[in-house]
Amino acid sequence: MDLQGRAVPSVDRLRVLLMLFHTMAQIMAEQEVENLSGLSTNPEKDIFVVRENGTTCLMAEFAAKFIVPYDVWASNYVDLITEQADIALTRGAEVKGRCGHSESELQVFWVDRAYALKMLFVKESHNTSKGPEATWRLSKVQFVYDSSEKTHFKDAVSAGKHTANSHHLSALVTPAGKSYECQAQQTISLASSDPQKMVTMILSAVHIQPFDIISDFVFSEEHKCPVDEREQLEETLPLILGLILGLVIVVTLAIYHVHHKMTANQVQIPRDRSQYKHMG
Structure with missing residues (x-):
């Protein structure tokens, strides 16, 4: 009984150590990120790279802008007027990321974390008439913004942090093993926690690959x-x-x-x- 009693805590300690090791490994992986936006000839386009074990596992180049409606008081201080903030993703942003076999994530923060963008990518396999085919897509977008930030918001009513999320998103669908490229503008609607407000995300000059990168810092074949x-x-x-x-x-x-x-x-x-x- 004593041996069994001593064995149980040992197993528990082993599980805790394994969980800590797994968590630390994830943290280390998230820290292997680079913001290479300075290399872009387009001042509006950002370049982000996530690396694990010294190898590129996610690359993203794009220009992003968010159109955010918000309320201000009218001149009579009784009625509300809806204004619009145009928030562009700027250079010098802080970036985090993680890679997985079937799920990858990119997070970007800017203006002292007043704004944060999270993009979640998933890879899936589907049965078709030609057999199983794998694709990846952008499955979720989350945008956090602080309407008390004075650069883009002027005297916003109920100023503070709000979160805007996509709903049943399936964008940038691409065959597995390829990168997604699109110069044209694309819009994604996000429902805000600010009541009855919809945030519009505008992407352009996009080149993204969140899975199956073969060569370091090099995109695979483009899917336009x-x-x-x-x-x-x-x-x-x-x-x-x-x-x-x-x-x-x-x-x-x-x-x-x-x-x-x-x-x-x-x-x-x-x-x-x-x-x-x-x-x-």
């Missing part, structure tokens, strides 16, 4: 968004049509030239029968 593919087609279609039209003209001229040459070499038969006696 439909808008970019359509714009690329609209740009190349006139060129293709122009080339086809030019080819048709060249072929037509060549046929005309050959036909004209062949016709010129043929013996001209007089239409007037009386001229036959002069032939031969």
Whole structure:
């Protein structure tokens, strides 16, 4: 009985040590992050890298802006007027992140943590007619903002921290093993804890890969968004049509030239029968 009694605390201590080790490992992984926004030629675009065990596991390049409605008192101090704050993700932001086999996360803080952005990515497998196929997507966005911050908010009523969350989000859907790229603007609606307020997140110049990065600091093959593919087609279609039209003209001229040459070499038969006696 004494041996069993002593064995139970030992098992409990082992479990506690394992939990602490797991927690410390996660903390260490979260600290392996870099803000490389200074390398971007676009002043509005940020670059974030998460690394585990010395290897890149998440890369994200994007420009982000948040349109936040908030209430202020009217001049009569009785009615409320809704104003709008445009909050851009600025350079020099603090960044955290973690990587997993099927779930990765990126967190960004700026303006002395008055603003915080959390993006959660998941990788899933689906059964299709071609067999199982894996994809990853942006499954959740959370934006925390402080309406008492004076740079973007002017005399907000009920000033303080609010949280805006996405609802049943499935964005940036990409085949596993590829990165997502989209230059066009994309909007995501977030429901705010500030009553009856919807925050709009605007993403642009996006290039993200939260899973399966093979080379350090290098994105895998790009999966372009439909808008970019359509714009690329609209740009190349006139060129293709122009080339086809030019080819048709060249072929037509060549046929005309050959036909004209062949016709010129043929013996001209007089239409007037009386001229036959002069032939031969």
